Amino acid sequence: MLENISSTKVSGGWHKQYTHQASSTHCAMRFAIFLPPGASETNKVPVMYWLSGLTCTDxxxxQKAGAFKKAAELGIAIVAPDTSPRGENVPDDENYDFGQGAGFYVNATQAPYNVHYNMYDYVVSELPALIEAHFPVTSKKAIAGHSMGGHxxxxxxxxxxxxxxSASAFSPIVNPINCPWGEKAFSNYLGGDKASWLEYDSCELMKKAIAEDYLPMRIDQGEADNFLAEQLKTEHLFAVVNEKDYPAEINMHAGYDHSYFFISSFIDEHLMFHQKYL
Amino acid sequence: MLENISSTKVSGGWHKQYTHQASSTHCAMRFAIFLPPGASETNKVPVMYWLSGLTCTDxxxxQKAGAFKKAAELGIAIVAPDTSPRGENVPDDENYDFGQGAGFYVNATQAPYNVHYNMYDYVVSELPALIEAHFPVTSKKAIAGHSMGGHxxxxxxxxxxxxxxSASAFSPIVNPINCPWGEKAFSNYLGGDKASWLEYDSCELMKKAIAEDYLPMRIDQGEADNFLAEQLKTEHLFAVVNEKDYPAEINMHAGYDHSYFFISSFIDEHLMFHQKYL
Known part of the structure; x- marks a missing residue:
């Protein structure tokens, strides 16, 4: 059962938050949806799913991306899930980069995380099924995110x-198996067998992609991002894109950092990018 | 001395935060400035001052208005002061609607508030002088705000x-002498003599305005705003505008509430409104 917990008019459409008991994560999950003006059962709209980064919620x-004016104009719904399971019974960690707020969009295989930390199934299967059953949307989906959510x-x-x-990302962790954030998360959620990590690593997945499965991608990365060298490693994806001739546009931006100020500067371009395919 | 505490590129311009020891409020004050792309000593830009509401900071x-894209396009700087003096030595109150975060933009006359709570002087005199001395801006100024900051x-x-x-407001407290928020603040900051309150009440000030001092105003108010009936009382200003034939455009919006989702929906229109006069 979906429980509506807020409903706010914005840019002619509506921003609404819901909670529901999720079967994939075995806890109550909150998500938010933006419905553009005019969305209705007789005028269904496509959806851009947005995955947020470490410490974030829906x-x-x-609140900060400034996406609604353009999404309203283009007629795109936006769905933002939380970044992890939550609750008193959900294992946590005292650091910001693991546990609650840091689900890394994988299905955990290791105790005690494997009961709740199944964000991959939640985002890929449970949430879209719920959205398509309860809101005036089509089955056309794009997916985008920031940092851990870009991954x-x-x-x-x-x-x-x-x-x-289509898919897009701001400041994504493109090669989690080769950076401290990813190594910490994957070793705890997935265990020591690094072969299992490859299934959740964008660089490794892109290396194995076959041309008929290519889909359009856009990545924007700030050059003044404090996490670029150690955690994000955009150049690792760039190398695979070149090697595979993958249709991914990677835009480097002088002066921009890792914050929502960067996202707000280019979110309209991401929405227009997805709109070409939605 | 201005101390820079953050500098972030956004929409081609820069968002920067500073602190300084303020002579009007006798404490350290933080403010933020957005400088549009191209602003320089040889290309000075006008400023829109933004005053925030209860509980807010700069x-x-x-972070939430989504104003930078349009401000960048129009070449307008935005300056956002804090909403009160702050610090351990600054008298406070346990409630959100008085004390720190609730300066109400007056000069307090009553102890213990009269030492620090001089936000009127800070916003009208000290801050603009500082801004015009240290940043590439002209002396052309518009002023806007939300709720307490709309007042x-x-x-x-x-x-x-x-x-x-020019001046504009979202969801302003237009008649503070006749609403609980205003009565609480004014009685504590200004004392029991209600004659002194009239000097800070927009309805009363507009009643006394002479035609040569009229300036263009724009007010936007959500009809689903929970504070409209008890605190904001837009209709009191509407009556004075009509009586005086004051050039204030008051727009009521069905469905919108008191939040930044409302502000983000119409901030571009406010910037374009001020641009006509800047």
Whole structure:
């Protein structure tokens, strides 16, 4: 059962938050949806799923990205899930980069995380089914995200190229198996066998992609991003894109950092990018 | 001395935060400035001052309004002060609607508030002098705000009609002497003599305005705003506007509430409104 917990008019459309008991994560999950003006059962709209980064909830993007004016104009719904399971019974960690707020969009295989930390199934299967059953949307889906959520968006699109028309990311962790954030998360959620990590690594997935599964991608990365060298490693994806001739546009931006100020500067371009395929 | 505490590229321009020891409020004050792309000593830009509402700092508008794309396009700088003096030595109150975060843009006359709570002088005199001395801006100023800050913007413009080219407000407290928020703040900051309150009440100031001091105003108010009936009382200003034939456009919006989702929906229109006069 969906429980509506807020409903706010914005840019002629509506921003609404819901909670529901999720079967994939075995806890109550909150998500937010933006419905553009005119969306109705007789005028269904496509959806851009937005995956947020470390520490975020469904609220960061919705409050700070400044996306609604363009999404309203283009007629695109936006759905933002939380970034992890939550609750007193959900294992957590005292650091910001693991546990609650840091689900990394994988299905955990290791105890005690494997009961709740199944964000991959939640985002890929449970949430879209719920959205398509309860809201005036089509089955056309794009996926986008920021940082850990940029990893999630690219990785999920690469693993499910028929389910999404396009994918985009701001400041994504493109090669989690080769950076401290990813190594910490994957070793705890997936265990020590690094072969299992490859299934959630965008660089590795893109290396294995076959041309008929290619889908359009756009990546924007700030050059003044403090996490670029150690965690994000955009150049690793760039090398694979070149090697595979993958249709991914990678835009480097002088002066921009890792914050929502960067996202707000280019979110309209991402919405227009997805609109070409939705 | 201005101390820079953050500098972030956004929409081709820069968002920067500073602190300085303020002589009007006798404490360290933080403010934020957005400088549009191309602003320089040889290409100075006009400024829109933004006054925020109860509980806010300089950050709420800058993070949530989605104003930078349009401000960049129009070449308008935006300056957002804090909403009160702050610090351990600054008298506070346990409630959200008085004390720190709730300066109401007046000069307090009552102890213990009269030492620090001089936000009127800070916003009208000290801050603009500082901004014009240290940043590539012209002396052309518009003023805008939300809720308590909407009260501040309209009141300050009415008291200083030669200093600002235009004023605008979202969801303003238009008649603070006749609402609980205003009565609480004014009785504590200004004392029991209600004659002294009239000097900070937009309805009362507009009643006394002479035609040569009229300046263009724009007010936007959501009809689903929970504070409309008890605190904001837009209809009181509407009556004075009609009586005086004051050039204030008041737009009521069905369905919108008191939040930044409302502000983000119409901030572009406010920037374009001010641009006509800046």
């Amino acid at each position: 609220e960061n993007f919705m 999630g968006a690219l990785m999920i699109a690469l693993k499910n190229p028929k389910q999404y028309v | 950050e709420n508008f800058m 501040g913007a309209l009141m300050i413009a009415l008291k200083n009609p030669k200093q600002y080219v």
